[in-house]
Amino acid sequence: MIPFLHLGPLTIPTFGLSVACAMLLAYFVLRADLARRGIADAKSGEAETLVAAPCLAGFVGAKLYHLLETPKEFFADPLGLLFSPYGFAWFGGLLAGFATFAFVASRLVKRAAAEGKSFSFLGILDAGSPAAALGYGIGRIGCFLSGDGDYGIPTSLPWGMAFPNGLVPTTARVHPTPIYELIVACAIAWILWRMGSGSTVIQPQKNGKNVVEKFAGLQPGEVFAMYLILTGVARFLVEFIRINPRSFFGLSNAQAAGGLSALAGIALYLVLRKKPTHQVSA
Numbered sequence: 001m002i003p004f005l006h007l008g009p010l011t012i013p014t015f016g017l018s019v020a021c022a023m024l025l026a027y028f029v030l031r032a033d034l035a036r037r038g039i040a041d042a043k044s045g046e047a048e049t050l051v052a053a054p055c056l057a058g059f060v061g062a063k064l065y066h067l068l069e070t071p072k073e074f075f076a077d078p079l080g081l082l083f084s085p086y087g088f089a090w091f092g093g094l095l096a097g098f099a100t101f102a103f104v105a106s107r108l109v110k111r112a113a114a115e116g117k118s119f120s121f122l123g124i125l126d127a128g129s130p131a132a133a134l135g136y137g138i139g140r141i142g143c144f145l146s147g148d149g150d151y152g153i154p155t156s157l158p159w160g161m162a163f164p165n166g167l168v169p170t171t172a173r174v175h176p177t178p179i180y181e182l183i184v185a186c187a188i189a190w191i192l193w194r195m196g197s198g199s200t201v202i203q204p205q206k207n208g209k210n211v212v213e214k215f216a217g218l219q220p221g222e223v224f225a226m227y228l229i230l231t232g233v234a235r236f237l238v239e240f241i242r243i244n245p246r247s248f249f250g251l252s253n254a255q256a257a258g259g260l261s262a263l264a265g266i267a268l269y270l271v272l273r274k275k276p277t278h279q280v281s282a
Contacts, residue, residue, distance in 0.1 A: 001147040001166045018142025019055075026135035027051045029189070033127040033196060039112075039119050046108060050128060053104050058097030065092020094257065101128060122221030129227035130192040136231070137185025144178035152177040152241040175241045181234070188230045195223045219272040228265025232258045 005012040031040075031047035040046035105124040112119060143150040147166015152175025154160070160173035195218065235258030244252035251259070 001145060001163050003146040003148075003165070003167050013142075014145040015142035015148060018145065019139050021141075022135040022138035023051060023055050025138055026055075026131040029134055029193075030128055030131035033130060033193070034124075036196075037119070037123060037127055039124060039127060040108075050101060050104055050108075050124070051131070054097040054101040057100035058093035061096020062093030065095070068092075101125075120220040122219075122224060126196060126220060126223035129224050130189045130196065133185050133192060133227060133231060134189035137182045137189065140178040140181045140185065144176060144182075149243065150178055151175060151243070152180075152238075153243060155241075174243075177238055177242055180238060184234045184238075185231075188227070188234065191230065192223055192227055195226060219275050221272050222269060225265045225269035225272060228261045228268065230265075232261030232263075232265060234258070236262065 002014050005014060005017070027047055030051055034040040034047055034050075102121075102125075105121055105128075108124060109119065109121050140150070142148075147163035147168060147170075149166070149168030151161070151163060151166075151170070154172045155175050156173070157175070159176065161176045162173050163170050236255050239252050239255035239258065242252065242254075244254060246252055248256065
């Protein structure tokens with residue numbers, strides 16, 4: 001394991017490096033998706049805001065949620081835990097990141113309406129879904145390299161791994177769950193990107209109006225609904241072999257959140273499928 005990279009006097013946590021790479025790749029995917037949907041071009045700066053703001057908020061939310069989960073550790077060393085580069089809760093980051101993304105997206109929709117453009121809030125959520133899935137997967141590389149305790153339970157499978165030099169060391173051969181999540185997240189990102197090829201696209205016309213086209217029968221929001229379903233199911237299942245502590249109903253907090261995410265995605269998908277699909281002139 002490589003928790004840190006040492007470049008002369010400079011020490012770089014591999015987790016932080018992986019998160020930075022995840023943000024960069026998410027930015028390029030989101031920018032491409034916004035452009036193909038006609039929401040924003042590559043020079044508009046919208047993709048930068050839609051990635052940077054939720055990521056920063058996600059870090060804060062993940063840290064605060066972890067502090068709430070571990071009050072004894074916090075009160076024992078409040079400053080140490082608060083400013084530690086470790087100790088982040090996925091669910092807290094998800095809540096804060098999504099809330100911030102939704103806020104920025106709503107502001108973008110309002111500003112576009114004032115400029116005479118027409119696209120939906122759900123369409124922006126669709127555009128952000130492949131980027132979010134890919135970014136999550138790339139971030140898991142940092143968990144794997146640092147051995148921060150996100151691995152799974154002991155296993156006798158041939159690809160089981162030990163993390164003797166990890167931040168949370170173990171000499172037992174365990175499931176390398178960050179690698180599982182990386183593979184699944186990349187697959188989900190690809191599926192969502194392919195789905196996005198058949199969703200709402202805004203085509204500017206010479207008469208100054210825009211034509212909102214719905215391809216392949218997809219409604220705005222269906223890609224986002226599928227993101228909630230696929231990522232929720234993936235997180236729910238992987239938690240069965242993770243070492244996270246169990247809370248209510250024998251589930252970990254992340255597992256319960258994954259289940260709720262999947263249910264919310266199913267509900268949203270069913271509601272959207274009831275709407276008629278057609279071309280609309282904006």
